[in-house]
Amino acid sequence: MLERYLTLALRSIVLGIGVVWSAFPIFMVVSSSFKTPIDIFAYPPKFIAFSPTLENYSTLFRAWPQFISGLWSSLIVTVGATVLTGVVSLMAGYAYSRYQSRWLTLSAFSMILLRMLPPVVVTIPLFPIVNQFRLNDTHALLIMLYAAFFVSLATWILKTFIDQIPRELEEAAEVEGASLLQRLTKIILPLSVHGMVAACVFVVVFAWNEYMFALIFTSSEAKTAPLVLAEITGTLEGVQWGVLFAAATVQLAPILIFVILVQKYIVIGLTAGAVKG
Numbered sequence: 001m002l003e004r005y006l007t008l009a010l011r012s013i014v015l016g017i018g019v020v021w022s023a024f025p026i027f028m029v030v031s032s033s034f035k036t037p038i039d040i041f042a043y044p045p046k047f048i049a050f051s052p053t054l055e056n057y058s059t060l061f062r063a064w065p066q067f068i069s070g071l072w073s074s075l076i077v078t079v080g081a082t083v084l085t086g087v088v089s090l091m092a093g094y095a096y097s098r099y100q101s102r103w104l105t106l107s108a109f110s111m112i113l114l115r116m117l118p119p120v121v122v123t124i125p126l127f128p129i130v131n132q133f134r135l136n137d138t139h140a141l142l143i144m145l146y147a148a149f150f151v152s153l154a155t156w157i158l159k160t161f162i163d164q165i166p167r168e169l170e171e172a173a174e175v176e177g178a179s180l181l182q183r184l185t186k187i188i189l190p191l192s193v194h195g196m197v198a199a200c201v202f203v204v205v206f207a208w209n210e211y212m213f214a215l216i217f218t219s220s221e222a223k224t225a226p227l228v229l230a231e232i233t234g235t236l237e238g239v240q241w242g243v244l245f246a247a248a249t250v251q252l253a254p255i256l257i258f259v260i261l262v263q264k265y266i267v268i269g270l271t272a273g274a275v276k277g
Helices: 002-032 055-063 066-098 102-115 119-132 139-163 167-175 180-191 193-209 212-217 225-232 241-276
Strands: none
Touching (some): 002 241, 066 180, 180 193, 225 241
């Protein structure tokens, strides 16, 4: 009994350390966004005992209107990449689960190998293609790039779930006259929705925060929020840390709220896939 309590206490301590390690930087960024420059650099640090101010947020939206357009671009790209990844991964996961052939197996391993390549490796070969189709500085380009980067992971997550769906359900629906599209949308998708949510969360987090592709392939029209954050750190007047922390908080808030709302589905999706697989 004593050993059991000691194990539980040790796990709780380790979990607590992990939570503090992960949450403390977020707390510092958010709290600093409400501080004056004097309070930000105060020593010893003022964690709670300071007078909060909204001046940093006021300055952000007044002096950096492009940050709003950057958030809008990030939203467009994130939603587009998530939807595209979800649709393609559902169909690909279904194909890998229900059909067997040498070419499908080869394409599955090729997809894994391509996923292992660093993103920077594919940027140079992409330049002539992007220029040929005049896709520079467009949301469509970022949507396709982000979806291509995560479609392999999402496909394998969904394949794991689709493998567990009895084929008899599809056969019965086919006998009733259901088409392939109807079987996908009315049988496969509802029964694998947890896997779909778990896969899409990775895309949402990546697309919302991605910097490198956006830096290389955009300049003004499709500039995302992370690029504006980088611009705030490089002003001639020096870094306005309060404004930077305010921008980081605004940029962090939507994704943090989203992850909190869907965390139940993430846990169910990933653990169910692991157990069933």
